[in-house]
Amino acid sequence: MATVQKITPNLWFDHEGEDAAKFYVSIFKNAKLGRVTRYTEEGFEVHKRPAGSVMTVEFEIEGQAFLALNGGPFVKFNESISFMINCNTQQEVDYYWERLGEGGDPKAQQCGWLKDKFGVSWQVVPVKLNEMIADTDVNKANKAMRAMLQMKKIDLHALEKAVNS
Missing domain, CATH: 3.10.180.10 (2,3-Dihydroxybiphenyl 1,2-Dioxygenase, domain 1)
Structure with a gap:
């Protein structure tokens, strides 16, 4: 059984989470992409995402796990983090x-x-x-x-x- 990191930063993107994860992994020498999950038809009335589109991408940089979530345009990044x-x-x-x-x-x-x-x-x-x-x-x-x-x-x-x- 894999060890799960206690705290994992979850980065909320509109729809570019997979592109961002690939970008970050390409920059850091000790980095890798992980599991990709996809939206299904279930919950479409809530998430409004096409079935089969990327929902989350797990990636790791220098031993730190991250999750990129394609959650829609509702939340934007700012400098507070x-x-x-x-x-x-x-x-x-x-x-x-x-x-x-x-x-x-x-x-x-x-x-x-x-x-x-x-x-x-x-x-x-x-x-x-x-x-x-x-x-x-x-x-x-x-x-x-x-x-x-x-x-x-x-x-x-x-x-x-x-x-x-």
């Missing part, structure tokens, strides 16, 4: 920023946050940034915060330069 990607290098930051930002909303980019083409918010953050803003040297922490607030995509070299100036 986001997924943080902890990056060890600037190369990782650049990779995830570029890939997840493809077709997304450039106006929704600030301080490492971006919104992808499906409206899902992501934070692409170097691990070092969290260390910098938590520095016990308040002056250094302030410099890191000040520099970060001026950025869209986080630039680790520029942060380090600002903190050490």
